[in-house]
Amino acid sequence: MGIISYLATASEGGFHLNFDILETNIINLAIIIGVLYVYGSKFIGNILETRKSKIVADLEDAENRAKKAQEALTKAQKDLEQAQAQAAKIREDAKVAAEKTKQDILAKGRDEVEKLKASAVKELSTEQAKVITELKRRVAELALAKVEAQLRSDLDESAQAKLVDRSIAQLGGGA
Known part of the structure; x- marks a missing residue:
């Protein structure tokens, strides 16, 4: 009955709550916890369940995003390796093509030099023949x-006239 006496006051003859913290703290706390448990357990439970x-x-x-990110990273690494391999192949192909082009250019250069030499020799022979012919003509002149x-x-x-007549006679047109 001691607890009820704290809740009820004799002067008014009715039942009411005593809000004096020092006198009714445990009782008020028990009542509030009971009310919250009865009426608020479903509400708080729903809120906690929704939050959970x-x-x-x-x-x-x-976790799904982390898995997708890991898959994307793995794919990107594979793509990078493929790109690096392809770049190495392109570099190697370029070196081979450059070497082939170099050899082709050198071969064409050698051919051109040989053609120039042959042309120079031919031109020199032609000029030599012309010079020899010209020298023979000049020597003859x-x-x-x-x-x-x-x-x-x-x-x-008189000797000249005899020589001319004799030359004409030898050629067959004589007098």
């Missing part, structure tokens, strides 16, 4: 000029 479900869903979503000059000086007009 949301946290679980967020964790699952985070000089020899004829010398013989003619010598003949003019050695022959007088």
